[in-house]
Amino acid sequence: MNNNFKKHINYVLDELKYPLLDINIQIPKQISHGDLTTNIAMLLAKELKLNPIEIANNIIKILKKHYSEYYQNISTAGPGFINVKLNKNIILELLKEIKDKNENYGKNKSGKGKNAIVEFVSANPTGPLTVAHGRGAIVGDTVSRILEWNGFNVDREYYFNNAGRQMRILGESVKSRYLNNCGIDNKFPENGYQGEYINDIAKSFQKKFKKDYVNEKSADVFKKYAEDKIFENIKNTLNTLGINFDNYFNEDDLYNNKDIDKTILDLDNKGLIYKKDNATWFAGTKVDRPVDRVLIKSTGEPTYRLPDMAYHRTKFERSYDKIIDIFGADHMDAYPDIMAAMNQLEYDIDKMKVLIHQFVTITENNKPIKMSTRKANFTTLQELCDEVSPEVVRYFFVMRNINSHLNFELEIAKDQSDANPIFYLQYAHARICTMLRKALDLDLKIDNDKNLILLNEDIENDLMNTMTNFPNIIKKSYTKLDPQIISNYLEDLASKFHKYYSAFRVITENKKLTEARLYLIDSMRIIIKNGLNLLGIIEKEKM
């Protein structure tokens, strides 16, 4: 309905020869203010230097002339708001859409025929995923789902590097533990990975190969073995959370197919490359970046920035219409250089959007747990999923704004019964299902749309307004690329439902009213289900 109101206002502005400003439609906080409201008259007042109330009255006059069948009431209020109350039959038509579209209700086609790539997790296979990775994983997957609901074809991509120093240390760490376990004294590598999982991998290696490799000079065998084991572990964890990648992109490919060389060459042709102190530099300062950066070290090894640039190029070359990266705050510094480079290489960087999520702090009994893959003390994402359910984990990571630090109190997350909003949503869904089951037992119809006009309580009107706003919420979560919008909406909807449930009985002696209300709550069931599914959570029919 939002959209119709917007269209109508637009038409009126045109007829009145007012400037066509961006029209902001809202659902008023107070029911008494009507179903929809706009502040357009006040915006125009500023523009035209006229009295806002007068402008509002002019708009209302034309609105009434053309569209009176849509609105029960149109009025101006306060400093110049235009409030409308919709005609009942308009709302009811919108309500019927919910059941018609069912599991597709809320989806739109704005991204139809367009391809999006979402890169997330991208953890190198040096250890199990930590809780900190979890935030990126879940935000990335949920953003992908939001894009899909808005019609995009989405590829989820995981970028990784299985070469380089960290991986070498990983191999050496496993080798050292293996030798120890075989009774051979040796020195553990400096900065080696100390986690218990290293020893687990070493033991598994020993079980498979016995003492075959005690005289092995290189650590490569161990590295490869560890990589496979760790990737298996990572994929299992992601699978637990319902996250599946379409593509794993190996950084190594960029070397093999010469993309790295080509990127340096092309940047050089733009005059952005120079040599200094035996290293190859990117002249960031020429393109509004604060400092120049080394792309190839004096040792001949590239820094991470270079393959990152070459990698992002492939995303543009692969013709994606939308390119989204999910990073943790610790990677903050790299991407503006990459954007600058892409811009210089004449790619349309408006297609690219980087979402930076802030840190996750894990506390246990209010004491922070330090997390480091290299040190031993960290909580893995898998452990967390095992302690609570994966669904609780998903919800926890999405219900906070990604720009805010997330305080993950283990005690609360482990406690399934308590202050956990996910149960509030599930409970609403389950309550509806119970009523529907009872209705079926009583041979009542839940699809009878003949008596919907009887839905006349304030809270019923409020519910219908909130429910039919769901498609707009999906659009908003897309324009803002913010999963939190969905969870906030669902909590609002569930709260209204629980109030309704307490205040009114659905199944009563009055059959017509009962069937109208059943129709209403079944529609609500669909929205809660769709919203939860969008967040990767399966609805519960019983609790």
Place this chain on the structure above:
RNA sequence: GCCCCGGUAGCUCAGCUGGAUAGAGCAACGCCCUUCUAAGGCGUAGGUCAUACGUUCGAAUCGUAUCCGGGGUACCA
């Protein structure tokens, strides 16, 4: 130093493309289960929206400055 996030009720957070009386949950206190699931609802109490100045008819929301917390600032990823 510079860059990026955040600072809203005792705690955890919504609200931030300026709008009508700043909202939830938890914790506290008091009510509501003969009636579709009390994992719920209702009520009470709790606020200098970090601070100051500015823009505006109107600022939690925008701008500038300051303070506090987190992150980044490598020829590490």
